[in-house]
Amino acid sequence: MLDNGQQFLTQYVFPGIGPANGVVRMTYPAAKYAKLQHLQKQLARDVMRSGQRELEILLEAKPLVSDDDWD
Numbered sequence: 001m002l003d004n005g006q007q008f009l010t011q012y013v014f015p016g017i018g019p020a021n022g023v024v025r026m027t028y029p030a031a032k033y034a035k036l037q038h039l040q041k042q043l044a045r046d047v048m049r050s051g052q053r054e055l056e057i058l059l060e061a062k063p064l065v066s067d068d069d070w071d
Contacts, residue, residue, distance in 0.1 A: 017023050030037055 018025075
């Protein structure tokens with residue numbers, strides 16, 4: 001269960017696939033992969049910065065046309 005109340009594991013269970021078929025569902029063992037968590041956070045931070053800057057550049061160029069400008 002996620003903090004927002006969403007049930008992550010139950011959303012991705014396909015019919016006919018479950019314990020009877022040898023599929024055991026469990027949460028991601030994040031504690032075992034601390035370095036991957038660090039890299040994920042670093043990537044998200046760096047990508048977010050680039051994306052924010054690209055959006056700023058795009059908005060500064062004012063590529064949008066007002067709906068009222070149509071003839």
